Amino acid sequence: MNTLKFSGHDTFHCRQQWLSKGIKLIDNEGYTVLNRPEIAISRLGVGKNMVQSIQHWLKAFGLINDRHEISEISNKLFLNNDDAYDPYLEDEGTLWLLQYKICKSNYASIFNLVFSEYFNDKVTLDFSERQIIQFIEKKIRDNNEREVSTNTLTSDFKVFVKSYATPKKSLKTIEDDFNSPLLELNLISQLNSRNGNGEIVYKINKEVRNNLPxxxxxxxxxxxxxxxxxxxxxxxxxxxxxxxxxxxxxxxxxxxxxxxxxxxxxxxxxxxxxxxxxxxxxxxxxxxxxxxxxxxx
The missing domain is CATH 1.10.10.10 (Winged helix-like DNA-binding domain superfamily/Winged helix DNA-binding domain)
Incomplete structure (x- = not known):
């Protein structure tokens, strides 16, 4: 049985309000509504592929379990009527909770692999797409798991960095790129330089983190x-x-x-x-x- 999981996001990183919208829809109409595109598209106000992506992120953040049931933390954060902790993800403490959950769940394995394993034997905190993909491919081989295509891993990498790194792009894409809830944590930066292969270089920001409650x-x-x-x-x-x-x-x-x-x-x-x-x-x-x-x- 594979312990590592990749893809499932349909190339969309998680947007700010997707988690709250998804949990509330499941609470009101049951999980199966997400498998009925004609209804889910209308309820969530997104396209068909984004509906599938929302399902992925709800699982990746541990907000629904393997049986598609709403988890206890989801109830507390998003539901519970007037006592919901933080339905709109306005508190930074909630973002740290989500960061913990997505790494711990290992449902979207690239998050756990990059944060908790990739840098174990590295001197530098910089990384590129090729370095991460080669690392994951070796991990898959070492675990004797089913081979994953490079295209799939490339897609995972692009979604991963979009979840954290402020892109160096034009203003016309700013709304799409700056709408990830985890951007605010400043865990990864996109550097201005490129490496010898012409790739964009990113850096893990290891810090004291006095803002972590x-x-x-x-x-x-x-x-x-x-x-x-x-x-x-x-x-x-x-x-x-x-x-x-x-x-x-x-x-x-x-x-x-x-x-x-x-x-x-x-x-x-x-x-x-x-x-x-x-x-x-x-x-x-x-x-x-x-x-x-x-x-x-």
Whole structure:
């Protein structure tokens, strides 16, 4: 069974209001409405291929599960009547949540591969289309997975960078290109220079990230751990730390802030073995974190 997944977006990166519109439509009329183009096109106000793309992104962000059911986080963000946390994605904390979800779900595998694996053995933070595609092709071979065409991977790459990087284009395309919810996080930049092959060069922006809410960081950590009660520093750095493009100083700062804000998180450094331990977490602790962040009473 393949563990990596590519394509499905019909060459469209996720637009700002697609997630909210898609979840509300499913809530009102059921998931099968998305498989009835004549209705979904009218309800969502998009073309047929964009309807298929919306389905893809709802799954990629973990907002619906394998059975096409609306997830708990979707209910809290977009539904719940007047108590919806952030239906229009106006809070930056929500964008960090979405960034965590799309990397963690691995439904659109290029996101996880680029953020958490590609740079593990790299000195530079720059990358190009060819470098990423060659890396993914090797990953597919190493995993003994079914071959994926270069055209498919090229399409995935273009959608991936459009999700994050401000393009150097004319004003006539500005509305289309600047409408990705993840652009605001400034995780990837398009550089002005090209490499020796004439390709556009991009850069991962590893930073301290003082704008990353500590409550959202705590929620993501608990969600990642599931029922586990500890995580090594290295695993945290190579997963959530990488999803959020945190520098080492940035991750250290967040861990210190996490443990000082929430006593349930304890940092241990014994004989050079660094880990974060979780103690005394109640069943509804994770939910309460989000409610406190979004000030839901």
């Amino acid at each position: 500590i409550t959202i960081f705590a929620y993501c950590l608990l969600d990642y751990l599931d029922d586990r009660k500890d995580i090594s520093y290295d695993e945290l750095r190579n997963t959530i730390g990488s999803y959020f493009c945190l520098s080492n100083d940035g991750l250290d700062n967040l861990i210190e802030q996490l443990c000082s804000t929430y006593p349930e998180f304890v940092y241990k450094n014994d004989a050079g073995i660094r880990q974060i331990q979780i103690k005394g977490i109640a069943k509804d602790y994770k939910t309460n974190l989000l409610e406190s962040y979004y000030e839901i009473q």
